[in-house]
Amino acid sequence: MPSTALRVGEPLELEDFELALSHARSHIYTRTEQVALADLDGWYRDSYTGYWHHRSGRFFSIEGVRFRTDRGPISEWCQPIVNQPETGILGLLISRRAGVTYCLMQLKAEPGNRGGIQLSPTVQATRSNYTGVHGGSAVPYLEHFRDAPAARVLADVRQSEQGAWFLRKRNRNMIVLADDLVPAQEGFVWLSTGQLLRLLSRPDLVNMDTRTVLSLLPMAAAALREGADGLRAAESTMENWEEALADACAGGASRHSDRELRHWITDVRARTAAVTTAAPMRALTGWRHGDGSIRHETRAFFEVIGVRVEAAGREVGQWCQPMLATREDGIVAFLVTRIGGVPHVLLQLRTEPGLTDVAELAPTVQCTPGNYEFLPSAARPPFLDDVLNAPSGAIRFDTTLSDEGGRFYRISNRHLIVETGNAGEYPGFRWASVRQLIGLLRHSNYLNIQTRSLVACLYSLLATSAEGSRT
Amino acid sequence: MPSTALRVGEPLELEDFELALSHARSHIYTRTEQVALADLDGWYRDSYTGYWHHRSGRFFSIEGVRFRTDRGPISEWCQPIVNQPETGILGLLISRRAGVTYCLMQLKAEPGNRGGIQLSPTVQATRSNYTGVHGGSAVPYLEHFRDAPAARVLADVRQSEQGAWFLRKRNRNMIVLADDLVPAQEGFVWLSTGQLLRLLSRPDLVNMDTRTVLSLLPMAAAALREGADGLRAAESTMENWEEALADACAGGASRHSDRELRHWITDVRARTAAVTTAAPMRALTGWRHGDGSIRHETRAFFEVIGVRVEAAGREVGQWCQPMLATREDGIVAFLVTRIGGVPHVLLQLRTEPGLTDVAELAPTVQCTPGNYEFLPSAARPPFLDDVLNAPSGAIRFDTTLSDEGGRFYRISNRHLIVETGNAGEYPGFRWASVRQLIGLLRHSNYLNIQTRSLVACLYSLLATSAEGSRT
Numbered sequence: 001m002p003s004t005a006l007r008v009g010e011p012l013e014l015e016d017f018e019l020a021l022s023h024a025r026s027h028i029y030t031r032t033e034q035v036a037l038a039d040l041d042g043w044y045r046d047s048y049t050g051y052w053h054h055r056s057g058r059f060f061s062i063e064g065v066r067f068r069t070d071r072g073p074i075s076e077w078c079q080p081i082v083n084q085p086e087t088g089i090l091g092l093l094i095s096r097r098a099g100v101t102y103c104l105m106q107l108k109a110e111p112g113n114r115g116g117i118q119l120s121p122t123v124q125a126t127r128s129n130y131t132g133v134h135g136g137s138a139v140p141y142l143e144h145f146r147d148a149p150a151a152r153v154l155a156d157v158r159q160s161e162q163g164a165w166f167l168r169k170r171n172r173n174m175i176v177l178a179d180d181l182v183p184a185q186e187g188f189v190w191l192s193t194g195q196l197l198r199l200l201s202r203p204d205l206v207n208m209d210t211r212t213v214l215s216l217l218p219m220a221a222a223a224l225r226e227g228a229d230g231l232r233a234a235e236s237t238m239e240n241w242e243e244a245l246a247d248a249c250a251g252g253a254s255r256h257s258d259r260e261l262r263h264w265i266t267d268v269r270a271r272t273a274a275v276t277t278a279a280p281m282r283a284l285t286g287w288r289h290g291d292g293s294i295r296h297e298t299r300a301f302f303e304v305i306g307v308r309v310e311a312a313g314r315e316v317g318q319w320c321q322p323m324l325a326t327r328e329d330g331i332v333a334f335l336v337t338r339i340g341g342v343p344h345v346l347l348q349l350r351t352e353p354g355l356t357d358v359a360e361l362a363p364t365v366q367c368t369p370g371n372y373e374f375l376p377s378a379a380r381p382p383f384l385d386d387v388l389n390a391p392s393g394a395i396r397f398d399t400t401l402s403d404e405g406g407r408f409y410r411i412s413n414r415h416l417i418v419e420t421g422n423a424g425e426y427p428g429f430r431w432a433s434v435r436q437l438i439g440l441l442r443h444s445n446y447l448n449i450q451t452r453s454l455v456a457c458l459y460s461l462l463a464t465s466a467e468g469s470r471t
Numbered sequence: 472m473p474s475t476a477l478r479v480g481e482p483l484e485l486e487d488f489e490l491a492l493s494h495a496r497s498h499i500y501t502r503t504e505q506v507a508l509a510d511l512d513g514w515y516r517d518s519y520t521g522y523w524h525h526r527s528g529r530f531f532s533i534e535g536v537r538f539r540t541d542r543g544p545i546s547e548w549c550q551p552i553v554n555q556p557e558t559g560i561l562g563l564l565i566s567r568r569a570g571v572t573y574c575l576m577q578l579k580a581e582p583g584n585r586g587g588i589q590l591s592p593t594v595q596a597t598r599s600n601y602t603g604v605h606g607g608s609a610v611p612y613l614e615h616f617r618d619a620p621a622a623r624v625l626a627d628v629r630q631s632e633q634g635a636w637f638l639r640k641r642n643r644n645m646i647v648l649a650d651d652l653v654p655a656q657e658g659f660v661w662l663s664t665g666q667l668l669r670l671l672s673r674p675d676l677v678n679m680d681t682r683t684v685l686s687l688l689p690m691a692a693a694a695l696r697e698g699a700d701g702l703r704a705a706e707s708t709m710e711n712w713e714e715a716l717a718d719a720c721a722g723g724a725s726r727h728s729d730r731e732l733r734h735w736i737t738d739v740r741a742r743t744a745a746v747t748t749a750a751p752m753r754a755l756t757g758w759r760h761g762d763g764s765i766r767h768e769t770r771a772f773f774e775v776i777g778v779r780v781e782a783a784g785r786e787v788g789q790w791c792q793p794m795l796a797t798r799e800d801g802i803v804a805f806l807v808t809r810i811g812g813v814p815h816v817l818l819q820l821r822t823e824p825g826l827t828d829v830a831e832l833a834p835t836v837q838c839t840p841g842n843y844e845f846l847p848s849a850a851r852p853p854f855l856d857d858v859l860n861a862p863s864g865a866i867r868f869d870t871t872l873s874d875e876g877g878r879f880y881r882i883s884n885r886h887l888i889v890e891t892g893n894a895g896e897y898p899g900f901r902w903a904s905v906r907q908l909i910g911l912l913r914h915s916n917y918l919n920i921q922t923r924s925l926v927a928c929l930y931s932l933l934a935t936s937a938e939g940s941r942t
Binding site for chain 1: 558560621622624625626627628629643690694697727728730731733734735737738740741827828913914915
């Protein structure tokens with residue numbers, strides 16, 4: 001009985017997970033209907049600024065900014081932006097049994113999700129959620145994160161969200177160790193970390209919030225292995241995924257020392273002018289805003305639409321909200337190579353209007369190709385053609401994965417990891433080793449969300465390649 | 472001949488330094504005269520906001536903010552604040568000769584300096600300085616920092632300035648290795664790192680900018696020792712100060728793991744509400760602003776005054792500017808102890824209106840005692856009486872050191888390091904080991920400027936104690 005499988009506290013085999021997933025899809029879902037912004041219950045447009053706010057003053061608002069920078073081919077533009085100043089929690093509860101690390105995943109149907117249900121972290125809560133402003137029920141398992149003893153907090157770091165769309169939004173990414181596999185409530189399943197990493201290659205299944213938290217996995221594994229702070233002693237055998245990540249970090253030196261990499265980041269951040277100022281909606285050059293939606297006159301970039309949501313299996317049955325939509329999927333891609341046997345990734349520093357600190361490390365390629373029809377040809381990103389035209393043998397990972405479905409309406413990015421034999425140096429780019437990425441992830445605002453998402457895919461790739469090479 | 476000593480490129484013995492210093496005081500100086508803000512040439516008050524700006528639009532401005540927080544005993548206040556959005560460079564040029572590391576120090580007379588000349592880093596340049604807006608001559612040695620090959624940049628990190636007085640100001644702290652002891656121009660001297668650390672115990676001599684850069688000294692030493700990036704191989708013997716710092720970092724574990732310490736910081740930053748909003752000068756409750764100065768009605772906290780400056784031995788002979796002044800010196804203090812033989816410092820997390828990221832690590836005590844006459848008694852800082860009444864044998868460091876004399880008019884803080892045998896746990900405080908502090912200093916915005924200043928004093932203390940114990 002699938003419904004039993006869903007309720008039971010035990011970890012699921014992958015085939016039972018498929019049953020659980022299709023069962024869940026039948027009773028956890030959202031139905032969305034696009035409506036005019038002016039018809040969103042509970043929302044209003046400020047008559048002076050033209051910004052859209054919720055009447056409670058909470059949740060988020062749609063505002064406008066003007067951005068000026070001396071970095072990159074476009075030196076100035078205007079755009080709408082989502083302002084959600086509260087720091088939410090993205091929390092993953094994990095537990096160990098018989099040498100296996102399990103993750104408690106929520107089968108969650110956000111209104112913007114492709115495919116309905118996606119795998120969300122145990123807790124995905126805005127501050128509004130957990131202070132109860134939305135009038136719904138308490139967030140399950142939140143107490144494991146809010147009141148965790150320090151020794152059980154294996155990873156805890158605030159990280160940025162999409163700097164092109166969110167104004168200085170940050171979420172707290174946490175991995176917390178539970179004593180045991182606590183019972184999985186309706187709509188939650190325990191999956192092994194190995195399973196979860198394999199599921200990353202399924203289109204639009206593992207959601208963005210899970211991917212950013214998974215980027216902290218090596219930090220959590222290290223904490224467990226240290227048997228830190230009186231937790232049970234580390235086990236002597238590593239799981240396959242752990243061994244694969246440890247292998248990737250072992251061995252020779254990185255191309256650039258940690259110090260050189262930090263110097264590069266400091267240098268770009270100190271030299272770059274990047275000024276984001278609030279602008280009223282009517283002053284956003286190139287943007288059309290009416291009662292219906294807000295969109296660019298070229299229809300490029302993105303659109304702010306209104307959505308009426310009807311949900312089953314969630315805490316609240318009906319609500320309205322603005323969402324961001326795009327006309328085509330984006331591309332995020334890593335060029336990867338081995339330098340002296342050590343896996344490296346080619347990164348750039350990217351300036352975006354909503355970042356808190358000028359620039360963050362971004363994937364080799366991060367773009368929406370169609371937008372470049374409307375931009376100067378110099379704006380076309382380096383390496384875009386290389387990853388799009390890569391020979392199939394060089395493409396190590398290629399999966400479309402969704403942005404967060406609570407704010408973004410069916411927006412996905414094709415996630416590509418492309419191997420190259422050419423570890424050359426390119427102006428504005430640096431090769432960073434996987435070990436260095438893991439080190440920087442301990443701190444806020446080094447890796448942007450697209451990079452963290454691809455880092456999770458890279459872990460998946462390393463873990464599954466290692467398994468493949470053993471059989 | 473003292474003037475010869477000053478011009479010569481060779482490092483100075485301490486007694487020659489004294490001669491050089493007194494010689495320099497005779498021809499490098501500023502004379503300041505307090506004048507009304509309205510009488511400052513080149514400055515004007517915006518009629519709508521009441522803010523003071525330079526007519527060029529550059530340098531800095533005096534603005535107003537309202538601050539609201541749910542952390543600490545005072546939940547809301549208004550104040551004037553210095554807005555200087557550009558990231559300047561605080562750069563220290565070092566070089567090695569015969570196993571000794573030398574620092575190129577500038578004998579600089581800032582208008583707010585107590586004692587006239589203080590020891591400044593090689594380069595102390597705002598962006599206005601090095602883009603030449605002030606019309607003065609080029610900044611000497613700036614090219615060593617602006618165009619340094621990555622391998623020679625031993626430390627490079629942006630750090631915050633006083634969050635109580637500056638609105639999100641940051642400076643880039645750099646230590647760069649020169650091939651050799653380049654000739655010291657007039658007004659510059661080469662001192663050994665050991666000498667410089669000893670001079671920290673002289674009142675108001677080593678300036679704030681030097682102290683914050685010196686906090687990065689272990690990072691630079693490590694880079695040299697690694698013989699990083701094709702630089703000459705590390706020498707086999709350590710200098711005394713290096714050995715002392717290495718000893719302090721060696722040995723047993725820290726009280727809290729690095730992970731726990733970061734979790735504490737993330738937790739406080741994520742939970743704390745701290746909102747700084749611009750407010751016009753007339754709306755700053757409790758503050759009196761007129762043509763003369765801006766001050767609090769109690770005369771506590773600080774005052775914004777106007778100063779006319781006449782300088783000799785500097786790039787520009789005369790100018791006017793607003794400055795901040797206080798009526799009494801502040802106190803910054805570390806309680807230190809050994810835990811399992813490993814030196815630890817007791818730190819708090821402090822929220823200030825001008826910080827870029829909610830809260831930074833602050834000394835055990837950071838306050839201006841007189842202000843508490845005007846604040847609720849609950850606001851009196853913990854440990855203030857402990858450090859003020861410490862038995863003299865427990866006081867390991869006690870020197871009054873100045874804030875930066877370009878913006879602050881004769882403002883100093885008494886720097887105290889007090890040893891305690893009691894390594895207890897206190898709510899809102901954590902013991903961090905010296906090794907952990909050095910690790911966090913690789914990244915922006917962990918340690919506030921007062922902490923970094925005291926960290927430099929702690930290095931001085933460790934180095935001189937080690938010397939003492941050897942004799």
